[in-house]
Amino acid sequence: MAERMLQFVRLSQQTPEKRDAAERRDDFGEIYQRFTAERAGAQASRCSQCGVPFCSVHCPLNNNxxxxxxxxxxxxxxxxxxxxAATNTFPEICGRVCPQDRLCEGNCVIEKGFDSVTIGAVEKYITDTAFEMGWVKPPIPVREVDRSVGIVGAGPAGMAAAERLRLRGWKVTVYDRYDRVGGLMIYGIPNFKLEKEVVLRRHEQYAAAGIEFILNCAIGQDITLEQLRAKHDAVLIATGVYKARDIGGEGSGLGGIVPALDYLTASNREGLGDAVPEFENGALNARGKKVVVIxxxxxxxDCVRTAIRQGATDVTCLYRRDKANMPGSMREVKNAEEEGVRFSWLSAPEGFVGQGEHVSGVRAVRMHLGLPDATGRQQVEAIPGSAFVEPADLVIKALGFDPEDLPSMFNEPALAVSRWGTVQVDRRTMMTKLPGVFAAGDIVRGASLVVWGIRDGRDAADQIETYVAAQAASALAAE
Incomplete structure (x- = not known):
């Protein structure tokens, strides 16, 4: 091992080459070049092979x-x-979209002094190579079992559970209200971070394994939750969270103020070749506009960098805290800055101004950081007399997501939810108040990361199998 590993003392960190900012502003291709075999091997050899691998400890999947x-x-x-692949259903996706700087790489033991191992780039390289070499196989089981599961939602959690149960011989049916598999991976994340072919090839792989996908199917409209429960031995709710958090204030009803997901979905659909009237008529297109993202x-x-690529004349991000307190990945902030995005730190929106019925600017106030609150995070306080207007032709609200009202959508009032709208489950079994109905992913934990969705989906599959086996054993004992 000494000859091949622990090379961090000799080799410096080298991330994959990044396309020039001026070049990548003009298209939606992924911005990072792929490692060569030599570069991947060299960067992997920098690992210290430490006895307590904090990279694994801080990975939600505890990847080896x-x-x-x-x-x-x-x-x-x-x-x-x-x-x-033994611990991660989608390593090629996590290698692209995980905030490694906050997870595995941020906790690498050589980070202080030698810079971390480029874990995400190597992870991406491994699985992309595996696809090219034909090593990635459909999850075809050794034997079929007489058990069936219905999974609501074809995002990370639902797909992870589907793959795990199908590999164990279950009949798996995935229901999704959209026309493509992938959830936010297909419509929420732009191509420059995750090219859609990377997601769609997983759909093809799972369909080849016998997983059935019923798309354009809304639970509560096209089929009821009660019907799913009657059809399957167990049901998993993995819908994710799609309700945009809003901001009120004077002028909030003006035209040209749009939710982030509507904007990103229109861009991704247009890139996939769909006809998108709202994109074509300019309502969800930043071309030639001054854009403000809140x-x-x-x-x-994702929104500011998409606007740059669509040809916006000016793109500004308003955030009420400073750069050090950004909840997003610092890597993404740096990429945005390179591409020409302007950040207005410590700026909190209070309302909107308009010309006629269309927005012309965001009215905001300067903030300063005060004392820490109970969580240890500094509070923000407005600076008196610091109000200003940020000009805008298009305002995109990227304030996060909350759960939709699932009991109403599914017409199932017995489906218990928390005061935040997330589905309530037994944290040990992942089962809801409805026997045989489980829930996993963002609909349980709130808006989170793809990697947490994968973790929850895999765990839910295990709990579903345990529950159905116990039910079968009880029925057999009663005969």
């Missing part, structure tokens, strides 16, 4: 990161893929 780094450094890529998370960064 040092193991597949070592295998990559030794050129044993197929084995590296098998180790990576928010400081990864969704806000």
């Amino acid at each position: 990161i040092p193991d597949w780094l070592k295998l990559t450094a030794e050129g044993r890529l197929e084995e590296a893929y098998e180790v990576s 928010g400081g998370g990864d969704t806000a960064m």
Whole structure:
């Protein structure tokens, strides 16, 4: 190991080459080039193979990161893929969209002094290579079992659970109200972070394994939750959260003020070749406009960088805290700055001004950071007399997402939810108040990361299998 690993003392960190900002502003292609085999092996060899791998500890999936780094450094890529895929349903997606700077890489033990191992880039390289080499196979089970599950939602949590149960022989049916599989991975995340072919090839792989996808199917309208429960041994709710948080204030009803997801969905659909009237008529298109994005998370960064690529004349991000307190990935902030996005830190919107019925600016006030609150985070306080107007032709609200009213949507009042609207589950079994109905992902934990959705989906699959097996055993004992 000493010859191939612990090379951080000799080799410096080298991330994949990034396309020039001027070039990448003109298209939606992924901005990072792919590692070569030599570069991936060299960067993997920087791993210290520490006894307590904090990269794994701080990964929601507890990926065996040092193991597949070592295998990559030794050129044993197929084995590296098998180790990576053993704990992660979508390593190629996590390698692209995970905020590694806050998770695995941010907790790498060589980070202080030597810069972390480029874990995400190596993870992406391993699985992309595996697809090219034909090592990624449909999850076809060794034997079929007489058990059936209905999964509501084809996002990260739902797909992870579907793959896990299908591999164990279950008959799996996935229901989704949209026309493509992937959830926010397909319509919420822009191509420059996650090209859609990366998601769609997983759909093809799972369909080839016998997983049935029923798309354009809204639970509560096209089929009821009660019917799903009668049809399947268990049901998993993995819908995600799609209700945009709003901001009121004077002028909030003006035209040209749009939710982030509507804006991103229109852009992604247009990129997929769909006819999008709201994009074509300019309502959800930033071309030639001054754009203001309100928010400081990864969704806000997706919006500002999309607006740049659509040809906006000016793009500004308003955030009420400073750069150090941004909830989004610092990597994404840096990319946005390189591409020409202007950040107005410590600026809180109070309302909107308009010309006629259309927005012409965001009325905001300057803030300063005060004393920490109970969570330890500094409070923000308005500076008297600091009001200003940020000119805008298009305002995008990227304030986060809340759950939709599922009991009403599903016409199932017995489906218990919390005061935040998230579905209530037994945290040990992941089952709702309805017997045999489970829930996982953002609809339980609130808006979160793709990697947490994968973790929850895999855990839910295990709990579903345990529950159905126990029910079968009880029925058998009663005979």
